[in-house]
Amino acid sequence: MQLNDAQTSDLLDRAVDGSAAAMHELMQVHRTRLRQMVAMRLDRRLRIRLDPSDVVQDVLLEAAGRLAEYTEQAKLPFYVWMRQIAWDRLLELYRQHVRVEKRSVTREIGHAMPLTDDSVDALVATLRSRDLSPSEQLIRKEVQRRARQALAELGEVDRELLLMRYVEQMKLREIAAQLSISVTAAKSRHVRALTKISLILQEEEGTL
Numbered sequence: 001m002q003l004n005d006a007q008t009s010d011l012l013d014r015a016v017d018g019s020a021a022a023m024h025e026l027m028q029v030h031r032t033r034l035r036q037m038v039a040m041r042l043d044r045r046l047r048i049r050l051d052p053s054d055v056v057q058d059v060l061l062e063a064a065g066r067l068a069e070y071t072e073q074a075k076l077p078f079y080v081w082m083r084q085i086a087w088d089r090l091l092e093l094y095r096q097h098v099r100v101e102k103r104s105v106t107r108e109i110g111h112a113m114p115l116t117d118d119s120v121d122a123l124v125a126t127l128r129s130r131d132l133s134p135s136e137q138l139i140r141k142e143v144q145r146r147a148r149q150a151l152a153e154l155g156e157v158d159r160e161l162l163l164m165r166y167v168e169q170m171k172l173r174e175i176a177a178q179l180s181i182s183v184t185a186a187k188s189r190h191v192r193a194l195t196k197i198s199l200i201l202q203e204e205e206g207t208l
Helices: 005-016 020-028 031-041 052-065 067-073 078-099 117-127 134-154 156-167 172-179 183-207
Strands: none
Touching: 005 020, 005 067, 020 052, 031 052, 031 078, 031 117, 031 156, 052 067, 052 078, 078 172, 117 134, 117 156, 134 156, 134 183, 156 172, 156 183, 172 183
């Protein structure tokens, strides 16, 4: 379930005023979306040590502790603000557990993270005309490789835009806020990126 702006605002006001019930509802309603976002981006090397649910629990606790700070500024939609906390947490974990240990083989990531197989599979399944059948599992890795290559051609921003739209099911206004661009610009980038990757995947599918 997703809350509309009025419902979110009401829960925020009551939570800041000390309502434990409102705080609980506000955090729990976003748990599923945040878990999906974290699971799709949690590097396989981190999955050995960390469960997405534990990461999300830490994010929810941090968000609850910073709720008054959010209501004073409120520059972002509430979910986008929580998602940013989750993103920062993932970057911190990646740097701590992956980049430091394997500095020689892991590229510098700045504000981005490598795509996980799950995120690629989820996006490809959404954009392709059909999913892979059991009999096609032998070519799954080749499809994934080509899809990853196609996504790389889009560039970081457009790639993330498609993941946010089709994997995380974010609204365009939320995406615009996350990318610090106008909704009109988000719509234009979305159409261009979708058209480009759809054509690439159709071409690649025809060669399999």
